[in-house]
Amino acid sequence: MRKRKSTSRTAWIITFLIVLAIFFIPLEKFDRLIQDRPDHDTPNNHIASNTSIESDLHSQNAILINLKDHKILMEKHSEEIIFPASLTKIMTALVAIENLSDLHKQILLPERLFSDLYAANASMAGFLPNEKVAAIDLLYGTMLPSGAEASIGLANEIAGSEAAFVQLMNDKAKQLGMKDTHFINATGLHHRDHYSSVKDISVLLEYALKNQTFRAIFTAERHSTLPSNLHPDGITFKSSMFKNIDPANFLSGEIIGGKTGYTEQAGLCLASIAVINGDEYLLITAGANGNHQTEQFNITDAIEVYKQL
Template identity: 40%
Template structure:
């Protein structure tokens, strides 16, 4: 629960103002995840928005069309990305698995690791045999640590080898102040990013049809060998 509360704070405090819809309106994530609605241009001035009104210590406002930084606060300062790390985990998984309906296995050591380190989980049990697509829903809807590590091992054999792919992707995207050391976002001095880089990542990920479909979902059911698991998103009101 602690991890989920931190994720909620991070999403509200940083990502809501990460990308601008069309010109200079705040990000309403439904505008990006779903169909865009026509709105009148909003003039950016203190009548509507002041960067100092943002509670987060780190914030950025970006023109979605041009990529221009309109305003920001400590946006190049290194932060612990926490569960935002899983955005990279998911997109790397999507791009490196040709058949998302292939199954893999949840192992006891992964569950034990998540429990020991207080990671949020998505409800898989040792012995479950979810599809890769199931893992993606577990990662993005429930911030599942066990789903993240299982996906990493499926793709690369070990989590560390998968992390190498994550860092390679970060370089390709121009995330100059980002480095990953794990697939779950567990706090580590070598797992860091900035709100500017997170903005780059999130904008890229939302351009992927499969990623977009997953994060749009309100509910998803996973059928494993131990029964039926229902995954629910964090309330979409988080993004308003």
């Protein structure tokens, strides 16, 4: 009896081991095969899980989105309140475009418009007091060289005053669900009650890029204005972002559009889009140390992030 029980137990153990060999070992190998497939860890998954990218950024706030599927690939304090500086002008340009029936309408820039901007050391496009400028040129002047006089000129023409135009901006922000945003001016000049978040700005920019006029302006490297009463040969200005980008930094794509921003309180900011391997990506960064005289760490960050895709 004891011998039969021992034999039976041995047979049972052998059968169990055979079952293990047949089912569990191949499954383990199969699982490894799945994990080792080249497409298991796509570039999108890689950057989303790579926390070292976020920690290496000069910018205090960032968000990266794939515009194809609207997936957020990276976030760094994306809902934290920031001062948006001239990223404000994305909203200024969008609201102006949506409220202008004639993009070639001539708009007067009165002398009184300039005094406060000169006093605030605001960035200017190069238009002059009492110049008559086509609306489309004011839009390019707002976005490329970040001209405050262009922004205020558009605001006054559309709403009668900057304050009334800012109300349109805040209405648009509410419509888009920008819950952490409040505008005080159309230029981005610093004010403690003028704030946003990089996540809100990403919502704004993704929406704005669907407007073909806005997209054409946002992706322009340079623009030459039409002749005016004070500039008979027009003015040519270049994007404040593109003049600081070296195309040699990119291996598989390029940054195709952007808007810079800077105030002492906001730090260096950038809203940009890039095409990498055929897909469009949107990146918003804010709060990088530096100024106009230092390395442009906002652009440095963008290049490094896009290189990871």
